[in-house]
Amino acid sequence: MLVSMNESVSTRYKDALQRGHVAVVKGRPREAIGHYEEAGTLVPDRPLPYLRMGEVYLQTEQPKEAVRAFDQALERAPSDIAATRGKAAALAAAGREAEARQVGARAAELEAMERAGQSGRRKPDSRMLEIERHVANGGAARRAGDLGIAAAAYLAAANGFAAANDYDGAIDACFSGLEAQPGNIDIHFVMTMLYLRRGWTELGVQRALLLEHRLDIDDDLVRRNALGALARDFRTHAPELERLATPSP
Numbered sequence: 001m002l003v004s005m006n007e008s009v010s011t012r013y014k015d016a017l018q019r020g021h022v023a024v025v026k027g028r029p030r031e032a033i034g035h036y037e038e039a040g041t042l043v044p045d046r047p048l049p050y051l052r053m054g055e056v057y058l059q060t061e062q063p064k065e066a067v068r069a070f071d072q073a074l075e076r077a078p079s080d081i082a083a084t085r086g087k088a089a090a091l092a093a094a095g096r097e098a099e100a101r102q103v104g105a106r107a108a109e110l111e112a113m114e115r116a117g118q119s120g121r122r123k124p125d126s127r128m129l130e131i132e133r134h135v136a137n138g139g140a141a142r143r144a145g146d147l148g149i150a151a152a153a154y155l156a157a158a159n160g161f162a163a164a165n166d167y168d169g170a171i172d173a174c175f176s177g178l179e180a181q182p183g184n185i186d187i188h189f190v191m192t193m194l195y196l197r198r199g200w201t202e203l204g205v206q207r208a209l210l211l212e213h214r215l216d217i218d219d220d221l222v223r224r225n226a227l228g229a230l231a232r233d234f235r236t237h238a239p240e241l242e243r244l245a246t247p248s249p
Contacts, residue, residue: 017036019035020052047074053069053072058089058090074087138177158171174187185211188214192207193230196238
């Protein structure tokens with residue numbers, strides 16, 4: 001059973017995860033690990049910090065550490081497909097092929113169970129199917145090395161999630177897109193919007209100011225005006241956006 005969190009701990013947990021995500025995007029894996037460890041300490045029974053740690057260790061070719069992190073995630077959520085799949089990949093990277101096959105089979109079993117459960121529920125609406133298609137296309141393009149196409153697919157998924165008011169899904173899609181193409185200005189714009197909508201005002205303002213600087217360097221008047229419109233929507237909650245809300249001449 002998950003422990004309840006008071007508002008302070010919940011905010012600190014989310015902030016630690018967010019700092020970890022940002023560090024990953026900026027190519028700072030050791031910093032990211034530290035933030036995820038902080039999140040895990042704040043809320044010890046959540047699997048997500050350990051799942052993210054495992055992914056970072058795997059990406060930085062530290063398979064033994066990745067296995068341990070994925071194991072910690074699985075201790076908290078034994079049927080988590082992403083953690084099971086991650087552990088299989090980490091075992092394979094560590095040269096433990098027999099164990100990797102066994103865990104991979106478990107991941108396939110969990111996926112089959114999930115599909116079977118979904119088949120008995122209401123058919124997903126066309127909008128969600130479209131979002132899932134964008135996510136799948138993004139993953140396929142990224143594996144093929146087509147990073148621009150991958151970023152565009154994840155951006156489309158993020159916009160779809162946002163339209164469905166699934167801000168967590170949208171933010172995750174944005175991070176996937178930025179891992180493929182860190183400088184994609186449209187993804188950064190959508191993330192700024194999402195942070196402000198989620199009520200993560202301080203982070204949203206920080207992103208908006210960084211975005212303004214980038215757009216000024218690029219002399220991108222169209223996107224600068226779009227940022228101004230976004231600032232006007234949220235300036236009552238964040239007075240710091242008042243300056244950005246002034247239309248460009």
